[in-house]
Amino acid sequence: xxxxxxxxxxxxxxxxxxxxxxxxxxxxxxxxxxxxxxxxxxxxxxxxxxxxxxxxxxxxxxxxxxxxxxxxxxxxxxxxxxxxxxxxxxxxxxxxxxxxxxxxxxxxxxxxxxxxxxxxxxxxxxxxxxxxxxxxxxxxxxxxxxxxxxxxxxxxxxxxxxxxxxxxxxxxxxxxxxxxxxxxxxxxxxxxxxxxxxxxxxxxxxxxxxxxxxxxxxxxxxxxxxxxxxxxxxxxxxxxxxxxxxxxxxxxxxxxxxxxxxxxxxxxxxxxxxxxxxxxxxxxxxxxxxx
Amino acid sequence: xxxxxxxxxxxxxxxxxxxxxxxxxxxxxxxxxxxxxxxxxxxxxxxxxxxxxxxxxxxxxxxxxxxxxxxxxxxxxxxxxxxxxxxxxxxxxxxxxxxxxxxxxxxxxxxxxxxxxxxxxxxxxxxxxxxxxxxxxxxxxxxxxxxxxxxxxxxxxxxxxxxxxxxxxxxxxxxxxxxxxxxxxxxxxxxxxxxxxxxxxxxxxxxxxxxxxxxxxxxxxxxxxxxxxxxxxxxxxxxxxxxxxxxxxxxxxxxxxxxxxxxxxxxxxxxxxxxxxxxxxxxxxxxxxxx
DNA sequence: CGATTTCTCTGACTTCGGTCAGCTGATCCG
DNA sequence: CGGATCAGCTGACCGAAGTCAGAGAAATCG
Numbered sequence: 001x002x003x004x005x006x007x008x009x010x011x012x013x014x015x016x017x018x019x020x021x022x023x024x025x026x027x028x029x030x031x032x033x034x035x036x037x038x039x040x041x042x043x044x045x046x047x048x049x050x051x052x053x054x055x056x057x058x059x060x061x062x063x064x065x066x067x068x069x070x071x072x073x074x075x076x077x078x079x080x081x082x083x084x085x086x087x088x089x090x091x092x093x094x095x096x097x098x099x100x101x102x103x104x105x106x107x108x109x110x111x112x113x114x115x116x117x118x119x120x121x122x123x124x125x126x127x128x129x130x131x132x133x134x135x136x137x138x139x140x141x142x143x144x145x146x147x148x149x150x151x152x153x154x155x156x157x158x159x160x161x162x163x164x165x166x167x168x169x170x171x172x173x174x175x176x177x178x179x180x181x182x183x184x185x186x187x188x189x190x191x192x193x194x195x196x197x198x199x200x201x202x203x204x205x206x207x208x209x210x211x212x213x214x215x216x217x218x219x220x221x222x223x224x225x226x227x228x229x230x231x232x233x234x235x236x237x238x239x240x241x242x243x244x245x246x247x248x249x250x251x252x253x254x255x256x257x258x259x260x261x262x263x264x265x266x267x268x269x270x271x272x273x274x275x276x277x278x279x280x281x282x283x284x285x286x287x288x289x290x291x
Numbered sequence: 292x293x294x295x296x297x298x299x300x301x302x303x304x305x306x307x308x309x310x311x312x313x314x315x316x317x318x319x320x321x322x323x324x325x326x327x328x329x330x331x332x333x334x335x336x337x338x339x340x341x342x343x344x345x346x347x348x349x350x351x352x353x354x355x356x357x358x359x360x361x362x363x364x365x366x367x368x369x370x371x372x373x374x375x376x377x378x379x380x381x382x383x384x385x386x387x388x389x390x391x392x393x394x395x396x397x398x399x400x401x402x403x404x405x406x407x408x409x410x411x412x413x414x415x416x417x418x419x420x421x422x423x424x425x426x427x428x429x430x431x432x433x434x435x436x437x438x439x440x441x442x443x444x445x446x447x448x449x450x451x452x453x454x455x456x457x458x459x460x461x462x463x464x465x466x467x468x469x470x471x472x473x474x475x476x477x478x479x480x481x482x483x484x485x486x487x488x489x490x491x492x493x494x495x496x497x498x499x500x501x502x503x504x505x506x507x508x509x510x511x512x513x514x515x516x517x518x519x520x521x522x523x524x525x526x527x528x529x530x531x532x533x534x535x536x537x538x539x540x541x542x543x544x545x546x547x548x549x550x551x552x553x554x555x556x557x558x559x560x561x562x563x564x565x566x567x568x569x570x571x572x573x574x575x576x577x578x579x580x581x582x
Numbered sequence: 583c584g585a586t587t588t589c590t591c592t593g594a595c596t597t598c599g600g601t602c603a604g605c606t607g608a609t610c611c612g
Numbered sequence: 613c614g615g616a617t618c619a620g621c622t623g624a625c626c627g628a629a630g631t632c633a634g635a636g637a638a639a640t641c642g
Binding site: 002003005006008009010011012013015016019107108111112114115117118119122123125126127128129130131132133134136137138139140141142143226230 | 293294296297299300301302303304306307310398399402403405406408409410413414416417418419420421422423424425427428429430431432433434517521
């Protein structure tokens with residue numbers, strides 16, 4: 001790891017923390033403590049107390065107290081949960097909604113005040129660069145790990161993958177095609193972002209020296225980050241460690257992004273090696289075995 | 292202002308605040324309160340209490356208490372200021388230096404842990420994009436305002452400008468050339484970043500319909516942000532408001548960045564109009580008068 | 583059905599960050 | 613020299629944030 005890079009990231013973080021005090025106070029400016037303001041803001045979309053506690057990471061006693069404070073100010077009502085008599089639900093009153101809108105507005109104005117120090121072109125550059133940072137940080141925090149093939153999160157990903165194929169293939173998709181022949185699975189990878197499944201992929205042992213990559217999928221919320229490429233590389237290196245210098249995969253003509261990815265990643269088309277009806281196109285790549 | 296842009300900046304800020312909790316805590320992880328950790332960190336470079344108070348924005352009583360806490364832990368000593376018997380100076384002990392180095396290290400490791408989720412290419416992209424964001428945010432927070440020609444901050448900028456020219460011109464620079472003929476000054480602009488002077492520039496009335504731009508200068512700490520261009524544009528529009536459709540300026544062959552800026556900004560070389568020995572090159576630009 | 587778990591609320595308590603007023607010396611200004 | 617000012621220290625005080633240990637009501641499990 002390059003120490004200069006670390007230093008630059010740290011410097012950016014420092015600068016940004018300092019600015020954020022000016023930028024995300026949202027919160028501040030209103031003479032309302034931060035905790036209350038955050039809560040007011042979050043109640044806006046979804047008032048289940050359990051959920052709020054999880055989202056904001058609050059102690060249940062503390063949350064209770066904050067709610068009562070907001071209640072006393074007439075910004076919030078707390079009602080019993082319709083389905084579960086133990087649980088309760090918070091809801092903004094009209095005054096609460098107005099207050100929240102005002103917070104929102106202040107925040108917007110602060111940002112607007114910042115942006116109009118810039119020319120239109122500079123603004124565009126800023127947005128673009130922030131988008132890049134955002135993308136790369138998300139990518140950096142996503143973990144990719146090998147998991148047992150029957151891990152619940154992996155099953156869930158495959159289920160969603162199958163559901164998506166079902167809508168994208170004109171002929172539909174039969175989820176039975178998911179299960180690989182027993183005993184051939186090399187590695188099932190699972191990508192998670194902050195504990196939430198973000199994608200999957202696996203490779204199997206096709207013939208000696210040859211691996212097949214299957215079910216490479218990225219969850220909609222994690223697309224556009226470059227995660228598919230990373231999963232693909234991890235699958236390749238896993239197969240390489242298993243002594244497989246050739247990797248094959250098949251895909252469907254409807255999956256244009258996937259095809260682009262494979263081509264860009266060094267795969268070239270080969271005659272069909274698979275009898276799956278969904279593998280309308282088949283690709284192969286030679287990979288270097290680690291010595 | 293584009294509402295979508297504001298929303299995107301806000302979203303980035305939100306995301307980044309969330310991450311920063313994980314990134315700049317520095318601080319956290321050590322079982323030391325944030326205030327103490329920040330102080331420990333800042334004492335590292337410069338222990339003058341006055342300065343520390345200003346840098347961290349602390350109340351003098353609070354600072355005193357924090358210092359005593361660190362003192363009790365054997366991390367810091369406080370000695371009288373050599374030059375001023377009222378003031379005092381804080382200094383890290385060996386233990387304090389070790390502690391600070393450890394904070395530093397933890398922070399580095401956190402960043403390293405983040406970065407090694409990325410490929411080398413992605414790391415470079417991240418650094419570049421963060422650099423852009425940093426640059427543009429700094430630029431956005433810099434204010435450019437017209438000030439009286441005798442404003443102390445403007446005088447200070449001109450003094451530093453002259454000092455710099457003195458070192459850059461082989462023949463040196465005579466600061467007497469700074470003062471424009473009385474009564475012709477149109478507008479003196481001063482750029483400030485967080486209240487610190489960051490650059491200056493002014494235009495004068497040369498002949499009817501013609502303005503001259505002089506003393507365009509950006510402080511070293513604010514270079515590379517695009518501030519010179521902004522100052523130049525502001526000067527031009529100020530001259531235009533004064534009914535001057537032609538702007539001239541002269542510069543020295545040693546000032547290559549300035550020459551590049553002028554060429555890029557639409558200035559073309561003209562025969563010398565000025566008898567200043569430092570104006571080895573002279574430029575002109577026609578600007579549109581606001582109706 | 584009873585025992586256990588789940589969810590919320592309450593009271594007691596702690597720490598941290600921060601402000602304020604007043605004090606002591608040192609220094610500066612006239 | 614004497615008064616104003618400046619730097620730092622101290623004690624008193626405050627609210628915000630957060631933790632912890634129950635209590636009580638509802639739901640769930642066996």
